[in-house]
Amino acid sequence: MRITIVGCGSIGSKLAKAADEMNDVKRIYLLDINKKVAEKVAAGLNKGIVIDSVEEELYHSDLVIESASQAAAKELLPKVAARGVDMMIMSVGALVDDDFRALVFEKAKVSEARIYIPTGALCGVDGLRSASVEELDEVELISMKGPKSLLGVPYIEEKGIDVDKIRERTVIYTGYAREAVKLFPRNVNVAATVSLLGIGFDRTKVTVVLDPDIKSNSHELRIKGIFGEMNCHTYNVPEPDNPRTSHLATLSAISALKRIVRNEWFGV
Ligand SMILES: NC(=O)C1=CN([C@@H]2O[C@H](COP(=O)(O)OP(=O)(O)OC[C@H]3O[C@@H](n4cnc5c(N)ncnc54)[C@H](O)[C@@H]3O)[C@@H](O)[C@H]2O)C=CC1
Numbered sequence: 001m002r003i004t005i006v007g008c009g010s011i012g013s014k015l016a017k018a019a020d021e022m023n024d025v026k027r028i029y030l031l032d033i034n035k036k037v038a039e040k041v042a043a044g045l046n047k048g049i050v051i052d053s054v055e056e057e058l059y060h061s062d063l064v065i066e067s068a069s070q071a072a073a074k075e076l077l078p079k080v081a082a083r084g085v086d087m088m089i090m091s092v093g094a095l096v097d098d099d100f101r102a103l104v105f106e107k108a109k110v111s112e113a114r115i116y117i118p119t120g121a122l123c124g125v126d127g128l129r130s131a132s133v134e135e136l137d138e139v140e141l142i143s144m145k146g147p148k149s150l151l152g153v154p155y156i157e158e159k160g161i162d163v164d165k166i167r168e169r170t171v172i173y174t175g176y177a178r179e180a181v182k183l184f185p186r187n188v189n190v191a192a193t194v195s196l197l198g199i200g201f202d203r204t205k206v207t208v209v210l211d212p213d214i215k216s217n218s219h220e221l222r223i224k225g226i227f228g229e230m231n232c233h234t235y236n237v238p239e240p241d242n243p244r245t246s247h248l249a250t251l252s253a254i255s256a257l258k259r260i261v262r263n264e265w266f267g268v
């Protein structure tokens with residue numbers, strides 16, 4: 001298998017390293033908006049090749065993995081799906097627009113391309129997937145983060161909040177996933193994953209909490225439905241090179257790639 005990784009930052013670089021050690025992965029094409037970043041990652045690999053555009057290698061690639069940004073995912077999804085190449089998406093918020101999503105899935109259906117969405121920084125996705133076969137009454141995601149994780153979020157800055165000056169646990173946002181994934185494009189992609197699996201972007205409640213003392217990126221998924229009730233809480237270790245991203249999200253990408261490569265679908 002030959003893979004293309006778009007975005008060689010925190011997740012992409014570690015995924016590339018893991019892929020380099022997988023026997024079934026023969027080539028790893030690397031693309032980053034900042035070419036030096038891709039070159040640095042490639043230098044540490046045996047199978048890495050830096051490319052300048054996805055189109056360049058699309059005919060040689062079996063799987064394109066986006067670990068860049070919602071904007072990058074939005075640009076890539078229709079192109080890659082139209083060519084019949086499988087794709088894995090980390091910036092899941094890119095799928096928030098219903099018309100865009102329908103277009104992408106239709107293209108993928110016609111071309112027989114698969115779109116993989118890893119469980120990301122979250123646990124409980126398995127239960128949500130099963131429970132959503134029947135009616136769900138409520139799905140809520142409560143994400144609690146420290147100041148480093150929420151630094152530079154335009155929505156917070158526009159509200160005049162200085163995250164470094166907050167001294168006690170503070171609710172920064174309450175609303176629904178439709179809006180949350182756009183206001184926090186680098187923090188709550190998990191809300192998009194939950195929406196896609198459960199009751200959609202307009203009914204999935206999202207709360208973002210800033211806790212000055214918290215050391216983890218915590219996500220709590222609460223679900224109520226015919227199946228009963230579920231409450232799953234993860235306390236994730238943030239990635240040292242990007243505190244917005246939880247290490248579990250990186251591991252979820254590596255684990256998804258392993259399953260794809262080995263064609264093993266335990267726990268589906
Ligand atoms: N689904 C989930 O549970 C999670 C999703 N994410 C999302 O995954 C994405 C990657 O996360 P990280 O690796 O932590 O981010 P990062 O910021 O560490 O790395 C992103 C890399 O992509 C590059 N990049 C940005 N735009 C690009 C473009 N248009 N084309 C090519 N390269 C581009 C950047 O230069 C950077 O090197 C982010 O959008 C993040 O929000 C992160 C954690 C959990």
Ligand SMILES: O=C([O-])CC(=O)C(=O)O
Pocket residue numbers: 120121185186187188189190191217236244245246247249
């Ligand atoms: O890694 C996390 O904790 C969640 C995250 O960044 C996202 O969902 O975009």
